[in-house]
Amino acid sequence: MSKQYSIVGHNQYEGQLVDGHLHTELCPHGTGEKVALLIEKAIDLGFYKLCLTEHAPLPSGFVRRYKGDKEAYDTAAIRTDQVEPYLALGTELQKEYGQYINLSVGFEVDYLPGFEESTREFLTLVGPYTGDNLLSVHFMLGVDDGFWCVDYSEAEFQRGFGPWLTKQDVLYRRYFQSVLEGVQTDFGPHTPVRIGHLDLIKKYQHHFNFKSSYDKATQQVIREILQTLRFQNRTLDYNIAGLYKSNCREMYPSSFIQGMAYAIGVPYMIGSDSHGVSAFENAWTPE
Numbered sequence: 001m002s003k004q005y006s007i008v009g010h011n012q013y014e015g016q017l018v019d020g021h022l023h024t025e026l027c028p029h030g031t032g033e034k035v036a037l038l039i040e041k042a043i044d045l046g047f048y049k050l051c052l053t054e055h056a057p058l059p060s061g062f063v064r065r066y067k068g069d070k071e072a073y074d075t076a077a078i079r080t081d082q083v084e085p086y087l088a089l090g091t092e093l094q095k096e097y098g099q100y101i102n103l104s105v106g107f108e109v110d111y112l113p114g115f116e117e118s119t120r121e122f123l124t125l126v127g128p129y130t131g132d133n134l135l136s137v138h139f140m141l142g143v144d145d146g147f148w149c150v151d152y153s154e155a156e157f158q159r160g161f162g163p164w165l166t167k168q169d170v171l172y173r174r175y176f177q178s179v180l181e182g183v184q185t186d187f188g189p190h191t192p193v194r195i196g197h198l199d200l201i202k203k204y205q206h207h208f209n210f211k212s213s214y215d216k217a218t219q220q221v222i223r224e225i226l227q228t229l230r231f232q233n234r235t236l237d238y239n240i241a242g243l244y245k246s247n248c249r250e251m252y253p254s255s256f257i258q259g260m261a262y263a264i265g266v267p268y269m270i271g272s273d274s275h276g277v278s279a280f281e282n283a284w285t286p287e
């Protein structure tokens with residue numbers, strides 16, 4: 001038995017228990033708990049497949065375009081010198097648990113406009129050693145023409161995107177526009193197959209009193225993202241972490257986007273985005 005979520009859409013893994021978005025003990029903003037414990041829990045629960053998707057290192061030049069909190073930057077992703085240990089850990093875990101569960105080892109890669117080339121190089125280098133990779137937007141252009149973290153804290157969001165807090169449609173459209181550019185970018189033969197938490201921009205929606213509807217122009221950008229994904233045969237990460245964030249209380253993406261994805265024909269894989277065992281248990285064990 002496991003928890004059920006109410007979702008609209010076409011499940012890529014219909015009838016199977018899967019989690020397509022997981023972090024490990026190497027994640028600097030995680031709990032440091034060994035992901036092996038999480039894997040054992042998943043095997044107990046009868047899971048068919050898990051995807052480890054650790055945050056890929058940020059491109060070296062990105063720090064100069066970043067204007068936000070230093071701690072947010074320093075803890076956003078693993079370092080370049082941790083890539084090999086991460087892949088080695090993945091191989092070890094596959095050896096240990098591979099006979100009980102389908103374990104994919106990959107990265108959650110950031111789409112950062114202007115840094116496409118380094119991202120393509122990274123994916124070309126690690127791609128052959130990875131399974132499912134995710135493409136996500138955690139950073140967006142804001143104040144001072146710099147990049148700011150979208151999901152670090154309410155205060156940081158306010159600092160980076162303050163001028164747009166009263167122009168929600170513009171702010172959201174800017175986010176989806178960045179996702180669209182990411183989706184249209186060719187990252188080479190190992191371009192990520194799945195798009196992470198498509199509407200992460202709403203993470204603090206209750207704090208900032210954002211509405212849950214989109215204007216026509218924003219809907220059009222979302223439609224274009226989904227049509228592109230359909231054409232490319234890519235999928236969406238239906239991310240349940242948002243449900244458990246006090247100022248979000250909703251999955252990523254919203255039911256509106258889920259409905260649109262269903263109509264357009266973009267399948268999903270559910271992901272808990274767990275950064276430790278207790279989040280995983282909370283996401284999957286019935287109360």
Ligand SMILES: [Zn+2]
Nearest residue numbers: 023027029055
């Ligand atoms: Zn994370």
Ligand SMILES: [Zn+2]
Nearest residue numbers: 108136196197
């Ligand atoms: Zn993410």
